[in-house]
Amino acid sequence: MQPPLRGIDHIGITVPDIDQATLFFEQAFDARIIYCSVEPGDNNIDHEAQEETLRLFPGTEIRAIRMLALPHGPGIELFEMHGPQQQAPARPSDFGLQHFAVYTDDITEAISRFTAAGGEMFTGPKALSFPAEQGQGNAFCYGKTPWGSVIELITWPSPMPYEKYTEQRRWKP
Incomplete structure (x- = not known):
């Protein structure tokens, strides 16, 4: 029987500015945007549900989520979040x-x-x-x-x- 695990699918990184981070990964590693789950200014996210799902500190706002592809290997999912007690x-x-x-x-x-x-x-x-x-x-x-x-x-x-x-x-x- 094959093990159920096949490898790393993606790495999630919280960034202060999703556009700056996307540009960095494009220039440094030839990353490309696959899709945008949440764009800045969208109101298509349930912040309370995300707080529960990700165990975010109460009051955290997810402003954008974007999935990037590297040429060879796991994706990078960028999260732009802002809220109290960020470190x-x-x-x-x-x-x-x-x-x-x-x-x-x-x-x-x-x-x-x-x-x-x-x-x-x-x-x-x-x-x-x-x-x-x-x-x-x-x-x-x-x-x-x-x-x-x-x-x-x-x-x-x-x-x-x-x-x-x-x-x-x-x-x-």
């Missing part, structure tokens, strides 16, 4: 989801596009340093979006040492 995006030291990684064949070009789109890299590319991941050209770096979410750029053109010891493999687009 800054999580840092990698905070509990909860703290980053997602995007695989690239050309990390230098990916960094160039990320920064041109308004992102800020924390460092340049570094060799994957965990012993199970090392290999010629295997590299990563982290950066943040204009609104502060953390994204990792990663590439591993060479086989990883862990592959010698297990048949399990990391998913690679």
Whole structure:
């Protein structure tokens, strides 16, 4: 029997400005809009139902929801929400989801596009340093979006040492 899980469908990200975030993902990752569930100014959303469904802080207003497609891999669902007690995006030291990684064949070009789109890299590319991941050209770096979410750029053109010891493999687009 096949396991019921097939993979990540999409990643949801709350942003302060949906148009700015859409432009960032279009410029940095060639994302495209698939559809808009809620556009700014629409009155087609039941805010009380959404508070219950998503366990939003009371009084939170969803202003826009947009589904984007990446060229290879999960969708990105953007939520523009405004309300009381919003907090800054999580840092990698905070509990909860703290980053997602995007695989690239050309990390230098990916960094160039990320920064041109308004992102800020924390460092340049570094060799994957965990012993199970090392290999010629295997590299990563982290950066943040204009609104502060953390994204990792990663590439591993060479086989990883862990592959010698297990048949399990990391998913690679």
